[in-house]
Amino acid sequence: MDIIKISLVGKGRQKIIASITFDEGPHKYLHSLVTPWIEYDCVINDVPDSVAIVPFVAAILPIAWLCDAEVVVADNIDADFLNAVERIKQGFQQAYPMLNFGGKITATPVHNVPHQQILESACLFSGGIHGWASLMRHIDEKPLMISLCGSDIAVTNRKAWRTVNKVNKQTAKDFGLEYTALTTNFREVIKEKALNKLVKESGESWWQGFQQGILLAAYVAPLAYVYGLRNIYNVSKTGVMDCCGCHVIDDDSNSTDRLAKFRYLCSLPDDIISKIKFHVCEQPNSDGNNCCRCEKCYRTILTLVAVNCLGGVERFGFAWDDKAIRRCHHFFKTDISVTSSLAMRYYPAIQQEFIKNKESIHDFAKYDWFVKMDFSKIDEYAVKKVRRFFKKVKVATRKAWRRIGR
Numbered sequence: 001m002d003i004i005k006i007s008l009v010g011k012g013r014q015k016i017i018a019s020i021t022f023d024e025g026p027h028k029y030l031h032s033l034v035t036p037w038i039e040y041d042c043v044i045n046d047v048p049d050s051v052a053i054v055p056f057v058a059a060i061l062p063i064a065w066l067c068d069a070e071v072v073v074a075d076n077i078d079a080d081f082l083n084a085v086e087r088i089k090q091g092f093q094q095a096y097p098m099l100n101f102g103g104k105i106t107a108t109p110v111h112n113v114p115h116q117q118i119l120e121s122a123c124l125f126s127g128g129i130h131g132w133a134s135l136m137r138h139i140d141e142k143p144l145m146i147s148l149c150g151s152d153i154a155v156t157n158r159k160a161w162r163t164v165n166k167v168n169k170q171t172a173k174d175f176g177l178e179y180t181a182l183t184t185n186f187r188e189v190i191k192e193k194a195l196n197k198l199v200k201e202s203g204e205s206w207w208q209g210f211q212q213g214i215l216l217a218a219y220v221a222p223l224a225y226v227y228g229l230r231n232i233y234n235v236s237k238t239g240v241m242d243c244c245g246c247h248v249i250d251d252d253s254n255s256t257d258r259l260a261k262f263r264y265l266c267s268l269p270d271d272i273i274s275k276i277k278f279h280v281c282e283q284p285n286s287d288g289n290n291c292c293r294c295e296k297c298y299r300t301i302l303t304l305v306a307v308n309c310l311g312g313v314e315r316f317g318f319a320w321d322d323k324a325i326r327r328c329h330h331f332f333k334t335d336i337s338v339t340s341s342l343a344m345r346y347y348p349a350i351q352q353e354f355i356k357n358k359e360s361i362h363d364f365a366k367y368d369w370f371v372k373m374d375f376s377k378i379d380e381y382a383v384k385k386v387r388r389f390f391k392k393v394k395v396a397t398r399k400a401w402r403r404i405g406r
């Protein structure tokens with residue numbers, strides 16, 4: 001069995017650095033020269049080492065399980081977390097029955113109890129629809145709002161992070177909540193292309209399906225200790241765990257009720273809606289605002305139109321007019337990033353909502369093309385076929401050049 005060894009290298013006032021060494025098997029999926037680190041907005045230097053190591057161990061677990069490797073933790077690890085590992089693994093196995101989650105973990109457990117309880121609960125918040133619904137559902141608990149840089153916003157894209165961090169801070173202020181953020185380079189530690197291939201059978205991308213949920217849940221472990229948190233609400237079916245007396249809970253991540261969450265948010269009082277600004281765009285070069293031209297932005301905008309949000313989609317921070325509607329139509333017919341399998345997951349339900357609310361949707365006729373579009377066949381548009389062909393040629397040429405270069 002291959003070994004992945006994890007140890008703490010340093011823990012400063014706000015930063016934790018770890019070392020991950022591994023055998024040949026996991027080498028395919030991890031960069032050996034990148035040192036993983038996390039930087040927090042708050043002071044974390046009194047967090048025990050056995051809690052500080054949790055984020056790195058948890059983040060590596062899905063890779064270890066799928067490589068059937070043994071994770072060896074050099075020092076002690078939080079007992080609550082260690083006890084939860086088998087349950088977390090079973091959660092992954094249930095979510096992805098077509099894959100085999102093997103491997104094991106070897107570590108010495110130690111119990112940790114935070115010195116004080118400053119706040120009862122926290123919400124992981126990125127500005128997306130699930131995060132907003134979760135925050136609004138728990139707003140009476142006055143949860144700590146936690147945002148993370150290094151997941152949907154690349155750690156190198158400081159401009160986008162500054163914008164998003166500023167907006168999230170303002171959101172916390174608007175609702176009278178405490179706010180904290182953290183930054184991690186873990187996405188640079190993994191070889192995502194190889195991992196996407198490893199889980200191809202599941203139909204999910206590595207980051208969305210296997211990494212993001214558990215990483216978010218784990219990276220807040222030191223904050224659970226600092227604030228003495230009891231519950232942290234995460235919106236991921238694979239983002240649950242325990243650490244130092246705190247439970248990270250899946251707060252209804254079920255995407256089948258995505259439309260219900262939109263309806264719920266649109267039904268909130270006017271003074272609340274005026275404070276909601278979605279951040280859904282995941283374009284790699286995003287400036288931190290919604291580009292209003294990518295699949296994720298279009299999906300959100302069309303859903304807001306479908307549920308007939310009062311005052312239009314502009315109220316939620318999107319630019320939208322007749323020209324944008326035409327651009328959206330063109331996008332679905334020509335952009336190869338919108339595959340049929342992705343579209344079928346979301347768009348038929350949005351179409352049904354359009355039809356249901358036909359009478360009340362302003363300018364329904366402008367969306368006639370959308371309601372009639374057959375998303376099961378959108379891969380067959382001629383332009384897409386040509387573009388996919390040229391993409392294949394480009395990739396093959398690049399590979400050939402690389403071979404010659406060697």
Ligand SMILES: [Zn+2]
Binds near residue numbers: 282283295
């Ligand atoms: Zn976008």
